[in-house]
Amino acid sequence: MAEINNILNKNDILKKIKSKYIIIRIFENLKQIKLLDIIHYNKKYQKLRDIKLKDYKNEFLNIEIEIIPKENEYGKFINLYNKNIKIYFNDNNEEIKKKEITEDDKVTKIKIILNHKIKSLSKLFYHCRCINKINFIKFKRDDIRNMSGMFRGCSSLRELNLSNFNTNNVTNMSHMFDDCSFLRELNLSNFNTNNVTNMSHMFNYCFSLKEINLSNFNTHNVTNMSHMFDGCSLLKELNLSNFNTHNVTNMRNMFSYCFSLIKLNISNFTTNNVTNMNYILFGCPFLITIICSDHSIQKKLNTI
DSSP states (O other), X not given: OHHHHHHHOHHHHHHHHHTTHHHHHHHHHHHHTTHHHHHHHHHHHHHHHHHHHHHHHHHHTOEEEXXXXXXXXXXXXOSOOSTTEEEEETTOSSBOOOSEEOGGGOOSOEEEEEOTTOOBOTTTTXXXXXXXXXXXXXXXXXXXXXXXXXXXXXXXXXXXXXXXXOOTTOOBOTTTTTTOTTOOOOOOTTOOOTTOOBOTTTTTTOTTOOOOOOTTOOOTTOOBOTTSSTTOTTOOEEEOTTOOOTTOOBOTTSSTTOTTOOEEEOTTOOOTTOOBOXXXXXXXXXXXXXXXXXXXXXXXXXXX
């Protein structure tokens, strides 16, 4: 009876609780029935699971690109190379540690994976003259901000699939397709240009482009359009009626050397902030029709 009274003594119970006596006994019992090991295992498993989920998320953000090199053309096929880029030749699963191809490589297809750590695609294929076709297979990223000079100098490029492209937060597209001299078609219907501020030299020296549809372009933030279509010598018509040029300051050589250009629709152009329009239509001998509603730009065009 006395023992029972001791056990039920509230002060004694509180004292044991305060001294963590009960907690210690609970853990001792858990150890005896191996439950504590299970708890440790579950924590470890949870940690591993979280890591795998993170890896999966990061893998989801990778950019996957397929490249078809031009037959019998060898040299550089990618401008960047670091630990965040993986390259595979043909259908091999083995990663290749090089950025140029030779005849001995016998390459018919290249797969490039850019992981989630790469934030800029500037000059990615700069002067990669041995590329015949580029296909963006996977592109879920929306944190890329710089695409300047991305395909610049891809002078053998004949096919470019950008249907999976994501440009939602890109601010710089200058020189993006500069000197893609054999590129005959360019579908940019899915391009989001809401945040772009620089489009200078964007299609510069695209000699083989016969037409280009930019009806989806939003240019309200663009400040630089200099040399944008300079040297697009096969373009016969160019409809830029949707262009907002309110913030543009530079239009120098914008349409110069468009030798075949007959009709130009710039009906929505405003030049209130333009400080440089030098040579904007230089070398356009067959330009007959210019659709323009801005009286100030008409006067400027008449003096050029």
